[in-house]
Every structure is written in C-alpha cells, then in structure tokens.
C-alpha cells in the first residue's frame with residue numbers, strides 16, 4: 155500500500171467497470187476513480203484529486219463546500235500509482251499492456267490552484283509512464299498559467315480542459331461561485347494561447363441540463379470557442395447525493411440531444427458519462443465518502459465559498 159496514506163478503501167460498482175478509491179490520513183482525504191472501457195488493456199481511465207476538499211464551491215459538487223488543504227505532489231502521484239498497482243495485482247494488466255491510459259486531474263480540487271504540486275506530479279508521472287495521457291481539467295481560476303503552458307510544451311502528453319458548463323458568465327457565476335476566475339471570453343483566450351504554444355487542441359467541458367442546452371446556448375458558445383481550436387466534452391450531470399438511475403437516464407438523453415446540436419455547429423465532441431454513479435458515486439461531484447470525512451473532521455475541513463449557498467440538484471434558472 156502507498157506510504158502516503160494511512161488507509162485506502164476500495165469500492166467497486168456492481169456492474170464491475172468502475173472502482174472508487176478513498177485515500178485517508180489524519181490531515182487529508184482524497185478520492186480517485188478507476189474506469190475500464192471495456193477492459194483495462196483496451197482503455198484505462200483514472201481520475202485523481204489535487205486538493206483535499208476544494209475552495210471553488212461548485213454548486214453541483216460534494217467536495218465544493220469545504221477545503222482542507224493542497225495535496226503534495228507525492229499525495230497526487232500516489233493515487234494513480236496505487237490504482238495501476240491494483241490493476242497489475244488483481245488483473246495482471248501492466249501499463250505496457252494498455253492500449254490507452256488516461257490520467258485525469260479532475261476528481262477533487264482545482265488543479266490550477268495547486269500548481270506547486272501539480273507540475274512536479276505531471277513531470278513524475280510522465281517520466282514513469284510516458285505513454286499516459288495526462289489531462290488537466292480546470293474551472294479556470296485567475297492565476298498565472300505560464301509555467302503550466304511551458305510544461306505542456308515540454309511534455310506532449312499533457313492535455314487541457316476547462317470546465318465551462320454554461321454559455322454565459324451570469325449563469326456560470328451562479329454555478330461556480332468562486333470569484334477569482336476567468337470569464338468565458340478569457341478562458342477562450344487562454345485556451346487559444348495554450349493551443350498556439352503546444353499545437354494541441356484544448357477541450358471545454360459542459361455539464362448539460364435543461365436550461366443550458368438550447369440552440370441559443372450553442373450560438374453563444376460558437377461566438378467564444380472556435381471549433382477549429384476547441385473540442386467539446388459534454389458531461390452527463392450527476393447529483394451530489396445518492397441518486398436514482400431514472401434521473402441519470404434522463405440526463406443521458408438530454409446530453410445526447412445537446413451533443414447533436416453541438417456536432418451540427420461544427421464541434422468535435424465526446425460524451426463523458428461517469429458510470430458507476432448509482433452505487434458508488436463514481437461521478438464528478440459525487441464525493442459521498444469525502445463529505446463523510448468532512449463531518450468527522452470538522453477541525454480540518456474549513457467551509458469554502460460554496461458552504462452557505464444553495465445546492466444545485468436541478469438546473470439553475472437564469473434569465474438570458
């Protein structure tokens with residue numbers, strides 16, 4: 155077991171393709187999620203945490219109400235490395251047997267608020283597993299991106315995704331209350347800067363709900379995010395509490411319908427459906443075990459900006 159953590163709990167989804175790992179020690183909690191599509195040898199995806207809790211406070215996210223601390227580089231790398239060890243031990247699948255390995259920095263925490271640990275973690279993972287795609291997913295805090303862009307020039311397997319989720323800043327401010335963040339126009343500019351520097355295409359991630367999935371939304375996205383530069387990830391929304399599979403199916407249909415509009419507008423798009431959410435809370439924002447840890451460690455988990463704000467279970471109504 156990793157020496158970085160006192161305890162690592164593994165929870166497997168009943169359909170068998172998703173496992174969640176909860177890493178705990180006295181001073182922090184982290185979560186990582188492991189997916190296979192359909193086998194680890196075909197495609198392995200790992201989502202890992204960069205902070206314990208999160209100061210950003212997204213209203214759909216179970217980690218966003220409390221912040222504990224930044225994770226160290228070793229605490230970040232230990233998550234994917236432990237998961238890869240587990241796959242080798244239980245399935246006999248080694249990294250060199252995997253046709254595709256993606257490590258995503260998107261489970262808990264805002265990676266760009268912890269670049270001090272993120273950047274060395276990216277370098278170390280790249281050294282250990284050069285074939286692994288390393289995707290950093292960010293809500294776009296207003297910080298300096300220079301060093302991240304430089305490292306992305308050096309390491310060609312680093313990818314960048316911005317979680318935008320809405321087509322107007324007004325709606326986005328309600329969903330992501332963290333104030334020191336880039337506007338949508340500034341995100342568009344930053345993504346183009348990264349694309350110019352690296353020669354690779356950034357993604358925008360968009361959680362689809364009933365109030366942000368019209369043709370007018372696609373029109374606004376088109377004005378900001380050039381389909382020649384940007385690719386779209388459309389995410390199926392997960393509730394932050396244990397949820398019903400009926401609601402999940404409805405979200406899948408909604409996302410599928412929006413996907414057709416986005417493709418029609420000329421974007422290259424893919425759908426991200428956090429499978430395994432029904433029984434282990436595998437989806438982004440569904441950090442049930444983390445929320446429990448917060449309750450048990452009130453002295454460590456400080457309320458973040460989202461703490462007193464209403465939770466978003468249903469789409470937010472925003473006048474346009």
Ligand code: SF4
Pocket residue numbers: 207208209210211212215216217218219261262263264293439
């Ligand atoms: S979705 Fe990500 S950035 Fe937003 S509060 Fe949750 S962990 Fe933080």
